Amino acid sequence: MFKDAEEFIRLYYYETKKDDEALEKRLIEINEQIEKYGQYELTYDELDYGAKLAWRNSNRCIGRLFWKNLKVIDKRELQTETQIFEALLEHINTATNKGRIRPTITIFLPTVGNQSIRIWNHQLIRYAGYQTEHGVIGDPDSIVFTEVCQKLGWRGKGGPFDILPLVIQVNDHPPKWFEIPEEMILEVPLRHPNYEWFADLNLKWYAVPIISSMKLEIGGITYSAAPFNGWYMGTEIAARNLADENRYNMLPKIADLMGLDRKTNASLWKDRALVELNTAVLHSFKEDGVSIVDHHTAAHQFKQFEEKEREMGREVTGNWVWLIPPVSPATTHIFHKPYNNKVNKPNYFYQQLPYE
Ligand code: HEM
Numbered sequence: 195m196f197k198d199a200e201e202f203i204r205l206y207y208y209e210t211k212k213d214d215e216a217l218e219k220r221l222i223e224i225n226e227q228i229e230k231y232g233q234y235e236l237t238y239d240e241l242d243y244g245a246k247l248a249w250r251n252s253n254r255c256i257g258r259l260f261w262k263n264l265k266v267i268d269k270r271e272l273q274t275e276t277q278i279f280e281a282l283l284e285h286i287n288t289a290t291n292k293g294r295i296r297p298t299i300t301i302f303l304p305t306v307g308n309q310s311i312r313i314w315n316h317q318l319i320r321y322a323g324y325q326t327e328h329g330v331i332g333d334p335d336s337i338v339f340t341e342v343c344q345k346l347g348w349r350g351k352g353g354p355f356d357i358l359p360l361v362i363q364v365n366d367h368p369p370k371w372f373e374i375p376e377e378m379i380l381e382v383p384l385r386h387p388n389y390e391w392f393a394d395l396n397l398k399w400y401a402v403p404i405i406s407s408m409k410l411e412i413g414g415i416t417y418s419a420a421p422f423n424g425w426y427m428g429t430e431i432a433a434r435n436l437a438d439e440n441r442y443n444m445l446p447k448i449a450d451l452m453g454l455d456r457k458t459n460a461s462l463w464k465d466r467a468l469v470e471l472n473t474a475v476l477h478s479f480k481e482d483g484v485s486i487v488d489h490h491t492a493a494h495q496f497k498q499f500e501e502k503e504r505e506m507g508r509e510v511t512g513n514w515v516w517l518i519p520p521v522s523p524a525t526t527h528i529f530h531k532p533y534n535n536k537v538n539k540p541n542y543f544y545q546q547l548p549y550e
Pocket residue numbers: 245249252254255256257258260264297298299422423424425426427430487492516542
């Protein structure tokens with residue numbers, strides 16, 4: 195642990211231009227803490243910078259230009275499920291900011307010994323999925339977690355856009371579930387700038403993606419509950435969540451309403467429907483004043499990130515497969531160059547599902 199701690203502290207002191215004397219003093223202090231207690235604690239400033247570095251090191255993320263603007267909320271003092279639930283509502287509120295979304299992370303106490311906190315949700319805000327004899331209602335990706343919530347006593351309305359409850363586990367206690375007050379959840383009803391009929395599909399999506407299933411590792415310390423949000427790139431909603439056959443599978447319906455010939459692939463009906471769905475998502479979010487970025491602008495911002503990192507003498511690491519957008523990938527610079535997928539720390543990682 196001291197090796198990981200020393201590596202992080204040296205990087206932090208170097209990048210924030212602190213003096214060597216303070217660095218050596220801090221390293222001695224941490225060494226003593228680890229000797230005595232088997233672990234050590236980060237100062238707020240170290241935690242803040244570590245969470246920002248973890249974002250900068252996220253190889254699959256196209257949105258890293260703004261890594262220094264992450265708002266870091268320190269909730270390492272909280273102990274109970276109810277306190278954690280309140281903090282999650284605060285996160286949703288401050289991140290949403292009436293549509294001017296603020297990239298934010300809330301960090302709960304780290305996993306030490308048998309002390310741990312887990313949020314069972316994939317994202318704090320997500321739609322339920324119900325397997326019925328007539329097929330799936332809602333988000334197929336949520337079927338398993340929805341059943342877990344039902345086993346815990348939660349009852350959904352059975353509709354296509356039911357917001358799932360927050361499920362919070364402290365140590366090895368049974369998890370507790372909490373309904374999110376609906377007035378806290380900003381959603382965008384989807385309409386198209388030119389196609390009047392698009393609104394009749396009654397599609398919508400939530401404004402703020404808040405990943406709550408990943409762990410944050412800084413200096414050898416693991417934060418297994420550290421939900422973080424940015425804003426959406428339009429393709430995530432329109433080219434995956436609403437388009438994938440094993441998600442909301444909207445392309446055939448949209449193509450039919452566009453009068454396209456679905457009997458032949460060569461009509462490119464899927465591509466035409468996909469572009470109009472992406473147009474509708476970007477148009478609706480912008481008209482409602484909810485932050486969103488199109489994949490061309492996002493790629494351009496990523497290019498600026500690459501340039502700034504090179505100026506700072508740092509190599510940009512990245513995962514090409516995830517960085518290219520799912521719509522028109524070859525129209526972005528990302529497609530035409532390789533990226534080193536080396537995993538540096540601090541970083542965000544997947545962790546074992548607490549259920550299943
Ligand atoms: C500010 C706007 C942001 C945008 C537009 C953005 C965009 C994206 C997109 C499109 C992906 C790929 C997701 C997928 O295909 O499922 C992604 C991945 C990722 N982003 Fe960002 N991001 C933003 C902010 C952030 C922030 C604030 C963090 C953390 C502090 C972050 C950490 C990550 C991580 C860890 C992944 C990989 C997730 C995985 O492996 O499943 N991003 N980002």
